[in-house]
Amino acid sequence: MELLTLHLEKAGYDDEMSVVQNIDFTVSKGEMVGLIGPNGAGKSTTIKTLLGLNPFFEGQISLPPDKSYAYIPEKPVFYYDMTLWEHIDLMASLLEIDEKVWKDRVEDLLKLFDLEKVIHESPATFSKGMQQKAMLIFAIMSKPSLYIVDEPFIGLDPIATKKLLQLFHQEQARGVGILLCTHVLDTAEKICDRFILLADGRKKAEGTLQDIQTNCQLPGASLLDCFYTLSAREQEK
């Protein structure tokens, strides 16, 4: 069952000029799809558009009903005057989650990510990795059916990365779909079921690692090598 279907004929930042053209893909239940591409390829524009943050687009987007998808941004934003616990409390009331349910979930997540000691401090003063963990807790506590995650690994230490990968795995096992936008290709290669490769605002390749290897005529090659080959091919055009 498809949780996200996207077909962007064009999208950009004003009516005049489109940044991405003819991009379509789906994310199904239990599936992790990697959205990859070089700097400026159009990944963030695609994500902003599918989240409804960008009014300049033509196409169709279908997301799960309200509140059942969560976006984890690359650059977290916090209220300076609020503690981590106050952020969590606010999030729970906005999402209308039962108090006992969210408190149990949050307790486990705070323990998992080692943030119990700082619940009464403002996340605005946390390190990059701690802020990333806080954003993950806000997203996971709502138990969405789809995650849209932008560069979750930057800033996380190896143990937190491992814990996050295990968490994603558990979430996928309960049928959650994940759209993962990342430049960390060696990790993406291990965890994603399929990839969408964007370059120059267009979809250049799509499929499993094996499909992409076939497309590049590089059997057995790493995702990074395939990415490099496809990017070089694009530059030659």
Ligand SMILES: Nc1ncnc2c1ncn2[C@@H]1O[C@H](COP(=O)(O)OP(=O)(O)OP(=O)(O)O)[C@@H](O)[C@H]1O
């Ligand atoms: N707010 C904006 N206004 C106008 N143009 C923008 C804006 N944001 C991005 N662009 C342009 O859109 C194009 C695609 O940028 P986008 O941020 O989607 O790329 P990306 O694939 O996410 O890159 P990166 O890997 O560097 O994050 C670039 O040419 C960029 O200059």
